[in-house]
Amino acid sequence: xxxxxxxxxxxxxxxxxxxxxxxxxxxxxxxxxxxxxxxxxxxxxxxxxxxxxxxxxxxxxxxxxxxxxxxxxxxxxxxxxxxxxxxxxxxxxxxxxxxxxxxxxxxxxxxxxxxxxxxxxxxxxxxxxxxxxxxxxxxxxxxxxxxxxx
Numbered sequence: 521x522x523x524x525x526x527x528x529x530x531x532x533x534x535x536x537x538x539x540x541x542x543x544x545x546x547x548x549x550x551x552x553x554x555x556x557x558x559x560x561x562x563x564x565x566x567x568x569x570x571x572x573x574x575x576x577x578x579x580x581x582x583x584x585x586x587x588x589x590x591x592x593x594x595x596x597x598x599x600x601x602x603x604x605x606x607x608x609x610x611x612x613x614x615x616x617x618x619x620x621x622x623x624x625x626x627x628x629x630x631x632x633x634x635x636x637x638x639x640x641x642x643x644x645x646x647x648x649x650x651x652x653x654x655x656x657x658x659x660x661x662x663x664x665x666x667x668x669x670x
Contacts, residue, residue: 569638
């Protein structure tokens with residue numbers, strides 16, 4: 521992973537073999553420790569070779585996980601970076617494109633749970649001067665935003 525920070529933006533290049541969540545955890549933890557509790561957005565594109573996405577089932581209150589290996593074009597990565605229990609928390613969604621067995625293009629999308637970089641990934645983190653944490657909402661079965669004075 522290589523990165524540069526310009527103003528409120530941190531630009532990351534992940535390399536083949538990197539794990540997206542590990543890289544984001546390393547970078548966001550450094551930002552978090554330097555700036556204190558803050559809020560950020562993330563966006564990116566790239567190429568992966570192993571991914572897991574989930575689609576939330578509100579009745580069962582769990583993610584139905586879908587896994588895929590092979591060449592997966594990361595068409596869109598977006599989400600936010602907050603804090604939960606004093607630690608960085610990521611909420612990311614992604615869309616991947618790939619070819620099926622017949623060579624036809626397909627997509628896989630949802631809540632990103634795992635992404636192993638197979639080529640490279642180009643990611644931009646934008647820090648925002650706000651304090652947003654997460655708390656577990658028992659009736660919904662998910663973690664929701666909690667706002668605080670900056």
